[in-house]
Amino acid sequence: MPSTLRAQRARNRSPSPDRGEEPPAAPAGADRPATIALLQSHSLTQLVQAELENLILSGELAPGAKLTELTLAARLGVSRGPIREAFRLLEEAGLVRTEKNRGVFVRQVPLDEALEIYDLRAAMDEWVGRRLATSASVAQIKELRGLVEAMERAVRDEDGTGYHRLNLAFHDRMVEMAGNAKLTAIYRRLIKELSLFRRLNLAAAGWLPVSVQEHRQILKAIAAQDAAAAGAAMFDHVMESRQRTLDHHAAPAEGRGPEPRKVSRDPRQRQKV
Numbered sequence: 001m002p003s004t005l006r007a008q009r010a011r012n013r014s015p016s017p018d019r020g021e022e023p024p025a026a027p028a029g030a031d032r033p034a035t036i037a038l039l040q041s042h043s044l045t046q047l048v049q050a051e052l053e054n055l056i057l058s059g060e061l062a063p064g065a066k067l068t069e070l071t072l073a074a075r076l077g078v079s080r081g082p083i084r085e086a087f088r089l090l091e092e093a094g095l096v097r098t099e100k101n102r103g104v105f106v107r108q109v110p111l112d113e114a115l116e117i118y119d120l121r122a123a124m125d126e127w128v129g130r131r132l133a134t135s136a137s138v139a140q141i142k143e144l145r146g147l148v149e150a151m152e153r154a155v156r157d158e159d160g161t162g163y164h165r166l167n168l169a170f171h172d173r174m175v176e177m178a179g180n181a182k183l184t185a186i187y188r189r190l191i192k193e194l195s196l197f198r199r200l201n202l203a204a205a206g207w208l209p210v211s212v213q214e215h216r217q218i219l220k221a222i223a224a225q226d227a228a229a230a231g232a233a234m235f236d237h238v239m240e241s242r243q244r245t246l247d248h249h250a251a252p253a254e255g256r257g258p259e260p261r262k263v264s265r266d267p268r269q270r271q272k273v
Helices: 003-012 032-057 069-076 080-092 111-135 138-156 160-178 181-203 207-223 227-254
Strands: 096-099 103-106
Touching: 032 069, 032 080, 032 181, 069 080, 080 096, 111 160, 111 181, 111 207, 111 227, 138 160, 138 207, 160 181, 160 207, 207 227
Parallel strands: none
Antiparallel strands: 096 103
């Protein structure tokens, strides 16, 4: 059982007279116990949701996998109630789907929907790049540079898993730095839906050096306070990822693996897709 869930259950457990513990004093207000129980239950549901989300985004619960309340409740050491509520929240987040008379399944994002998400994300990221080129502080640029340097080390070490984690952190931090809470919330939902596609793209042989080069271009434009170049570099980076998705899905049908393309060093020269 995950330690966070174990700790939560320990906090929620009522004192037992069999162990010689004193029961808590009766609270003031007739509905207070119900309120406390509701808050405790809601907190446990959030922990269950977070744990299931991690299992889905890591690929341990694969797209198309059927999720059963009983199995997951036993696995996480909780009752079926928090599992059921977590399913509802995960469906709202676009990570699972409920099929009538069949059950709950990890959602499979079809290719055409993924491409639509890439198009939307490209527009969002272009705005983020422009914004940071004019607003990023010296400390923020230093933070982003540290992430890019860590990504470069991951490439040298051929650490695809570490690179994927740093890649997500780099872009998420940029969106946070742009300072638009609504955009951040929308962005994070889109990234979760694209997560499995992106892991496949970056895991393909030869793509990590190409991807890290794109990140260097982004950082260079932001540090130079060139809004047009930063916006274009961000846009191009997303559209390159979009093209990698198309290449990855086309390659099996053609009996070959997708080959990395050389990225233009001029971020204003946008890749046509």
